[in-house]
Amino acid sequence: MIARMMLAAVLLAGPAQAETVAIKAGRLIVDAAKPALGPSTVIVENGRIVAVQPIDRPIPAGVRVIDQSSRTVLPGLIDAHVHLTGQPDQPFWREATDSDEKAVAVGLYNARVTLKAGFTTVRDAGAPGIAGYAVRDAIRDGMFPGPRILAAGSALSIVGGHGDVSGFRPEVNAALSGSSVCTGAVECAAKVRRASQLGSDVIKITATGGVLSQQGRGLGQHFTDEEMKSIVDTAASLGLKVMAHAHGARGVEAAARAGVASIDHGTFADDAAVKVMAAKGSWYVPTLMALVGIEERLGKGVYTPVVEQKIRETLAVRGKALAAAVKAGVKIAYGTDSAVYAHGRNGEEGAEMVKYGGMTPRAVLVSATSGAAELLGVSSETGTIEPGKAADMIAVDGDPLTDARELAKVKWVMARGEVLE
Structure with missing residues (x-):
């Protein structure tokens, strides 16, 4: 009985996301209505975005790096x-x-x-x-x-x-x-x-x-x-x-x-x-x-x-x-x-x-x-890449701001801080 209760508690709590991750982007679209940024890094902690910074800014030691620097990263x-x-x-x-x-x-x-x-x-x-x-x-x-x-x-x-x-x-x-x-x-x-x-x-x-x-x-x-x-x-x-x-x-x-x-x-x-x-x-x-x-x-x-x-x-x-x-x-x-x-x-x-x-x-x-x-009604959670929002991001090889066909060519996916393998 105790074991079943512990398992239920884990499932209801959802996946553990204690890791800090840095996603390096060759181009970064933080908001589709605005111009894209150049090479940038998105810092994710506990499944949420905590910072967006230029790619040359130092990344704290011990942070796992996901390299998408040859691609365009954009909101999920x-x-x-x-x-x-x-x-x-x-x-x-x-x-x-x-x-x-x-x-x-x-x-x-x-x-x-x-x-x-x-x-x-x-x-x-x-x-x-x-x-x-x-x-x-x-x-x-x-x-x-x-x-x-x-x-x-x-x-x-x-x-x-x-x-x-x-x-x-x-x-x-x-x-x-x-x-x-x-x-x-x-x-x-x-x-x-x-x-x-x-x-x-x-x-x-x-x-x-x-x-x-x-x-x-x-x-x-x-x-x-x-x-x-x-x-x-x-x-x-x-x-x-x-x-x-x-x-x-x-x-x-x-x-x-x-x-x-x-x-x-x-x-x-x-x-x-x-x-x-x-x-x-x-x-x-x-x-x-x-x-x-x-x-x-x-x-x-x-x-x-x-x-x-x-x-x-x-x-x-x-x-x-x-x-x-x-x-x-x-x-x-x-x-x-x-x-x-x-x-x-x-x-x-x-x-x-x-x-x-x-x-x-x-x-x-x-x-x-x-x-x-x-x-x-989920703008506070997703739709743009900015601190405080869920880490919902994808990467494509091209530029979806000039070619809508890129939306059908997704190469990498992160949903709520978890990378889909």
């Missing part, structure tokens, strides 16, 4: 829309066969893959049951390597809409739907409170139809204006933000008007929708890698005919909403929708944002560091 990347417990190429009927316990195992595996790609913080946008919370907590407690996770748990959806299980016999649909569907402002408020009780870090709603669900109901608005306002207000009363899966223009506009923190996907957002996003301060998380994933699988028997039709509709307008949002001054946060494509390719989103959204590589890097940190 942030992906504001992942699904760690999901996998691409998985047929929809697996929802009826795979256990939540397996989802935890899949999530832990994909968390390490994501961290290796340079993403030291992620917002998990939906997982079955409490699997997403379990993955988050196991990594937080030092039991497995992975990024810092803000977990949404199960997304709130309307009955029969995107996020509600469909495509099976009625009794199977009912068994799998869980408790995340709601109708009316009162019931939706109750579901937000329930999500808070379960441990959600953010409330996810499916404000519109979705591409990969087994319904041919279009991609327009699902929740009513009243329901969305109730969700946002209730979440705010609990100190939580709301992220909205939204494709259709009017659904995007309604969600932004209700006060959601972010519009994720936003595929068909028009000028009117973008104007409301800008006015209300809603962030835009474009998830262009999702389009890469579905395009790669189109016509290969992965998706049902009804889903393939929706895929073609979304591919026809790829990136147009992002370009409009950038032009209108909407705040952009990096997010990819991993699980629609293979985990670990998160860094490829940057090049897509440049190609289709007209963003500069610097703006992309801001969106993947300090910008996403602001949206997620």
Whole structure:
């Protein structure tokens, strides 16, 4: 009994980090919005940054040195829309066969893959049951390597809409739907409170139809204006933000008007929708890698005919909403929708944002560091390299401020002071 209690105490305390480490950088990007520094040294102690200094300043004796002097060191990347417990190429009927316990195992595996790609913080946008919370907590407690996770748990959806299980016999649909569907402002408020009780870090709603669900109901608005306002207000009363899966223009506009923190996907957002996003301060998380994933699988028997039709509709307008949002001054946060494509390719989103959204590589890097940190509410912990923050850093060979493709070529990763081997 005593031995088990001691083991539990160690696990809850997390990994020991008493060592002082000096990371030598050939170039150092402390803040993506500012010019890079020349050769520099970052001093890390107990998992946190304690100093940033010129590389020629002496390093105290006994400090372990990590030499990245041939590379650019920059803040760890942030992906504001992942699904760690999901996998691409998985047929929809697996929802009826795979256990939540397996989802935890899949999530832990994909968390390490994501961290290796340079993403030291992620917002998990939906997982079955409490699997997403379990993955988050196991990594937080030092039991497995992975990024810092803000977990949404199960997304709130309307009955029969995107996020509600469909495509099976009625009794199977009912068994799998869980408790995340709601109708009316009162019931939706109750579901937000329930999500808070379960441990959600953010409330996810499916404000519109979705591409990969087994319904041919279009991609327009699902929740009513009243329901969305109730969700946002209730979440705010609990100190939580709301992220909205939204494709259709009017659904995007309604969600932004209700006060959601972010519009994720936003595929068909028009000028009117973008104007409301800008006015209300809603962030835009474009998830262009999702389009890469579905395009790669189109016509290969992965998706049902009804889903393939929706895929073609979304591919026809790829990136147009992002370009409009950038032009209108909407705040952009990096997010990819991993699980629609293979985990670990998160860094490829940057090049897509440049190609289709007209963003500069610097703006992309801001969106993947300090910008996403602001949206997620973790700016005091990460997003820039400065004393007092967690030691979340990565290194690349090139210059991500001039070439966004470098985000897909991460060579070295440190998360909360621990180097991923």
